[in-house]
Amino acid sequence: MRLIGLTVIFTVSLTLVPLAVEGQQTGKVYRIGFVGFQSPGLESRMIAYFQDRLAELGYVNGGNTSIAYRWADGKSGKYPLIAEDLVRAKVDVIVTPCGAVLRAVRKLNQTIPLVVRSNGGTPRAR
Secondary structure, three states: OHHHHHHHHHHHHHHHHHHHHHHHHHOOOEEEEEEEOOOOOOOHHHHHHHHHHHHHOOOOEOOOEEEEEEEOOOOHHHHHHHHHHHHHOOOOEEEEOOHHHHHHHHHHOOOOOEEEOOOOOOOEEO
């Protein structure tokens, strides 16, 4: 679990690094869309770990970063609606639990970077 979380944080930070140079000049707040398959209660450890690791890298939720959490409540059929909501919110990067969100976002927008977090392997940036 720690390795997966660390890999997600590393991938998200690599995605945000090019934006950081621009952000230092403009004071931009980076918007991260985080898609959870279950609910905040069931994924609270992952949320805490995610926020802690981002903070270690200098990305503080409510400071220079804003995280938009969206929850599927165990229903993968919600992914297209969640994807549409995050694209409309103009997030800078989306962290997703699976390829279904990736496909839904790609149908709507080709420019938002995606980080797919997985339970059994290394997350990949798309």
